[in-house]
Amino acid sequence: MNMGSNTLAIAKREFRGYFNSPVAYVVICGVLLLVGFLFFFFRPFFVVGKASCRELFTFIGMTFLFFAPAVTMRLLAEERKTGTLEILITMPVRDAEVILGKFLAAVGLLCVMLLLTLPFPITIAQLGDLDMGPVLGGYAGLLLEGSAFLALGMLASSLTEHQIVAFFLALLMGLVFFMLDWALPYLPGGMTSVVEYLSFGYHFEGITRGVIDSRDVVYFLSVIAVALALSFRQLESRKWK
Amino acid sequence: MASEKAVITASGLTKTYGEINAIQNLAFEVRKGEVLGFLGPNGAGKTTTMKILTCFLAPTSGSATVAGHDVFESPLEVRKNVGYLPENAPLYTDMSVLEYLEFIAEVRGVGAAQRHAKIKRITDLCGLGDRLGSEIRTLSKGYRQRVGLAQAMVHEPPILILDEPTSGLDPNQIVEIRELIREIGRERTVILSTHNLPEVQASCNRVLIVNRGKIAATGTPEELQEGKGHNYFVTLDLGGADGAAKGAEAALGALEGASRAVETEREGTHVSFRLEAKGPDLRGRIFKLAVEKGWTMLELRTQAINLEDIFRQLTVDADRSTKKAA
Numbered sequence: 001m002n003m004g005s006n007t008l009a010i011a012k013r014e015f016r017g018y019f020n021s022p023v024a025y026v027v028i029c030g031v032l033l034l035v036g037f038l039f040f041f042f043r044p045f046f047v048v049g050k051a052s053c054r055e056l057f058t059f060i061g062m063t064f065l066f067f068a069p070a071v072t073m074r075l076l077a078e079e080r081k082t083g084t085l086e087i088l089i090t091m092p093v094r095d096a097e098v099i100l101g102k103f104l105a106a107v108g109l110l111c112v113m114l115l116l117t118l119p120f121p122i123t124i125a126q127l128g129d130l131d132m133g134p135v136l137g138g139y140a141g142l143l144l145e146g147s148a149f150l151a152l153g154m155l156a157s158s159l160t161e162h163q164i165v166a167f168f169l170a171l172l173m174g175l176v177f178f179m180l181d182w183a184l185p186y187l188p189g190g191m192t193s194v195v196e197y198l199s200f201g202y203h204f205e206g207i208t209r210g211v212i213d214s215r216d217v218v219y220f221l222s223v224i225a226v227a228l229a230l231s232f233r234q235l236e237s238r239k240w241k
Numbered sequence: 242m243a244s245e246k247a248v249i250t251a252s253g254l255t256k257t258y259g260e261i262n263a264i265q266n267l268a269f270e271v272r273k274g275e276v277l278g279f280l281g282p283n284g285a286g287k288t289t290t291m292k293i294l295t296c297f298l299a300p301t302s303g304s305a306t307v308a309g310h311d312v313f314e315s316p317l318e319v320r321k322n323v324g325y326l327p328e329n330a331p332l333y334t335d336m337s338v339l340e341y342l343e344f345i346a347e348v349r350g351v352g353a354a355q356r357h358a359k360i361k362r363i364t365d366l367c368g369l370g371d372r373l374g375s376e377i378r379t380l381s382k383g384y385r386q387r388v389g390l391a392q393a394m395v396h397e398p399p400i401l402i403l404d405e406p407t408s409g410l411d412p413n414q415i416v417e418i419r420e421l422i423r424e425i426g427r428e429r430t431v432i433l434s435t436h437n438l439p440e441v442q443a444s445c446n447r448v449l450i451v452n453r454g455k456i457a458a459t460g461t462p463e464e465l466q467e468g469k470g471h472n473y474f475v476t477l478d479l480g481g482a483d484g485a486a487k488g489a490e491a492a493l494g495a496l497e498g499a500s501r502a503v504e505t506e507r508e509g510t511h512v513s514f515r516l517e518a519k520g521p522d523l524r525g526r527i528f529k530l531a532v533e534k535g536w537t538m539l540e541l542r543t544q545a546i547n548l549e550d551i552f553r554q555l556t557v558d559a560d561r562s563t564k565k566a567a
Contacts, residue, residue: 009344083327090295092317092348
């Protein structure tokens, strides 16, 4: 038995589960409608006067605040509530495989959602000369930032058996990371660089400019790793004496 | 204490939730090929014990081995050897029966080549053949329970742990599931929990009665009943005099060999009693007593004390006497 196959089996089941229920359709439609509304209402591509996707990426990034809690809230909370978790983790799987498999399923759904936003940059490309570098960088950044939001959602879902509680907990955690840099002007000088470093916006900003800085990548990967590790601890805590 | 053929051993198993002792110092073993009935009232610690044996929970203290592996040290090895049906058969209701069993078989490590054959075999055995395409959410409680059994057995584990496998089923389904368990029990070791007594008599070859987290009795159903004596059911017409019923109860209880007598029913002047007694048949003595006291006897019959009585003695009566002592 190897680690990968169990993780994949769990990821596959979970991913299919999204489409067996209305969750995937409702959430993805919601996100696309919201992005479409912001996109055509503010028409950022005209304001700037040149073809660019930066504002588009900022809009999509904002929808993660709701997207991530909505798709992660059930991952562990529902299984704990209905008791299916008991069958799942009394099979020969490691707790880490459960966490990782479920996380991958959520990332898969994120990829589907991002693919479905492609018509927006294609529209922009029709209007003017679009530099593809920043677009690719922006999508890579969205994938990283989105995954970090999903990992936070996973952690929230591991803490409770109520999906609604998990949703709001994830929303709250997401908001904290999302809005940290808004607080910068009110903070004493010594703290700004630390807080700035911790905020999602600061790292995402760089990526949308088309610059993929390894520090930003490391930052998002660390957030994901820490959140998943904490979820793992939480799942394992049932076995503490 | 581990004998050679024991596939499950538990010693000093204790689990506390905060202040509450779910189980205290449980020690038992299950031999290969045994069907062990875990019997106890709700909240006696049956489910907790099963959760420990399947490595879902860790004991507060004590240890257990399953198939030769320690549940805390090597949970993965234990789980490979065990099929587990939790209480109420929690399943993924958004999947079809076939999808669900394929997922379980995959995670259980059944190779892709054998998967189809094994699923076919188990679904035939569990009577699910015609429901493979149904979504689990549309299935009745009885069918869900069968899917639960199928998922516990699809990988053909040597040990099965079933938490209330027949709860919520109708009488016909209960008979079917019991037959299924007996069938499985020929080749495998099974632990099943229940608070349903006929079930134990029907499917188990050994019984472990637990009450308040402790083992109250253990043995085969026959051993437990042996030497426990008889129940006598007496109905008398006492004419409705004040205190006659109390007097009759006391007189019956005072018979030699009687351990106690209780009034069970009263209908006008007719009063029924149940008398528990060991030793020689008391029916003649009861009849003579009735003649002596001038009671009109309407009914007198006797029955060997069954598992149900023993269970009640060990659980309800034991609780009452501890309460009195406290």
